[in-house]
Amino acid sequence: MKLFNHFAAVGFSNTYLVGGDSGGEALLIDPGVMDVSLLELIEKNSYYIRYILITHSHWNHFGGVNTLLKIYDAQVYSARNNLEEIPSMELKEGTYKFSSMEIEVIPILGHSDDSLVFRIGNFFFTGDVLSAGRTGTAPDKISRDTLFLELEEKLFTRDPHGILLPGHGPPTTIKAETQLYQKYEKHR
Amino acid sequence: MNLKAPGLIFEGLDLRGKRFINCYFHHTLWKNCRFDNSRFQMCFFDDSVITNCHFLKVNMLQCVFTMAVLQDTTFRGSDLISVNLNRIKSRHCDFSESDLYYSRFIGSSLKETLFVDCNLKRVDFCLSRMKRISFRYSNSEEAYFQKEHRG
Numbered sequence A: 001m002k003l004f005n006h007f008a009a010v011g012f013s014n015t016y017l018v019g020g021d022s023g024g025e026a027l028l029i030d031p032g033v034m035d036v037s038l039l040e041l042i043e044k045n046s047y048y049i050r051y052i053l054i055t056h057s058h059w060n061h062f063g064g065v066n067t068l069l070k071i072y073d074a075q076v077y078s079a080r081n082n083l084e085e086i087p088s089m090e091l092k093e094g095t096y097k098f099s100s101m102e103i104e105v106i107p108i109l110g111h112s113d114d115s116l117v118f119r120i121g122n123f124f125f126t127g128d129v130l131s132a133g134r135t136g137t138a139p140d141k142i143s144r145d146t147l148f149l150e151l152e153e154k155l156f157t158r159d160p161h162g163i164l165l166p167g168h169g170p171p172t173t174i175k176a177e178t179q180l181y182q183k184y185e186k187h188r
Numbered sequence B: 001m002n003l004k005a006p007g008l009i010f011e012g013l014d015l016r017g018k019r020f021i022n023c024y025f026h027h028t029l030w031k032n033c034r035f036d037n038s039r040f041q042m043c044f045f046d047d048s049v050i051t052n053c054h055f056l057k058v059n060m061l062q063c064v065f066t067m068a069v070l071q072d073t074t075f076r077g078s079d080l081i082s083v084n085l086n087r088i089k090s091r092h093c094d095f096s097e098s099d100l101y102y103s104r105f106i107g108s109s110l111k112e113t114l115f116v117d118c119n120l121k122r123v124d125f126c127l128s129r130m131k132r133i134s135f136r137y138s139n140s141e142e143a144y145f146q147k148e149h150r151g
Helices: A036-044 A065-071 A141-154 A174-185
Strands: A002-008 A013-019 A024-029 A047-053 A073-076 A094-098 A101-107 A118-119 A123-127 A163-166 B009-010 B019-021 B029-033 B037-040 B049-051 B059-061 B069-071 B079-081 B089-090 B110-111 B130-131
Touching: A002 A036, A013 A036, A013 A163, A047 A065, A163 A174, B029 B079
Parallel strands: A024 A047, A047 A073, A123 A163, B009 B029, B019 B037, B029 B049, B037 B059, B049 B069, B059 B079, B069 B089, B089 B110, B110 B130
Antiparallel strands: A002 A013, A013 A024, A094 A101, A101 A118, A118 A123
């Protein structure tokens, strides 16, 4: 499996490209923007985008989908059955197979009511629920408490060497975030 | 290079001008090594100890140093874009003349470390302890030092 990161200055968001070692069918996670550099990344590595996974329905995580669908015959997947009129297959908690890749879908609520974390191997694509040193924002105290509880139960219990790939900012590890959370965030 | 080398000790290596992509060096020890003009993309140095190493004019994107100990190490003149330096312990280190755009130093302990003439736009220093730090000629007003910046 090969993993690529694409940073979009618009929205400061990360898009992840995941595919096989020698091209072929690939998936994109959170294409917030579709631009020339993302297209080059896909084409230079001989990938064809067959699946587009969205961690949550905020524009800076799916804004590039319309353009992508004009280029590739791809299927969009998210927690909803549509994303502002873009048809989407609804994902629920569980494990799915995309080409040869097994993907675990882990709903984590609080930042939004449709946030999903995707696990491929030891990589966790966290969207906005957690980034390096920061838990996601939440609209109110109940949502914040929900987010903290969900992170504690569903993410911080995983392999501490798990690698977290957030929607914004640099990567991190479960070990680092668990410690930061216990030291600073939990008591905030 | 696409290496996995957790837990190893590296000493006196000359790795100048190399390219490191998706390398896993967590919990490693680096001593007296040179990485000048190298490129790093999504490499992991978390929990590592890096002593007297030279990362002069390196290009680093989306790399992880969280909880690393950096001593007498220089990153002078480098592009360190979106690098995770949360909870590092840095002493006698030099990031001068570097572009640190969108990098994070949350909860770090920074002593006698230089950030002279750096681009600090969107760099997050929240909850860091600092002693004898210089931000001279840097745009420190564009960095974050308090948690309230959270959007």
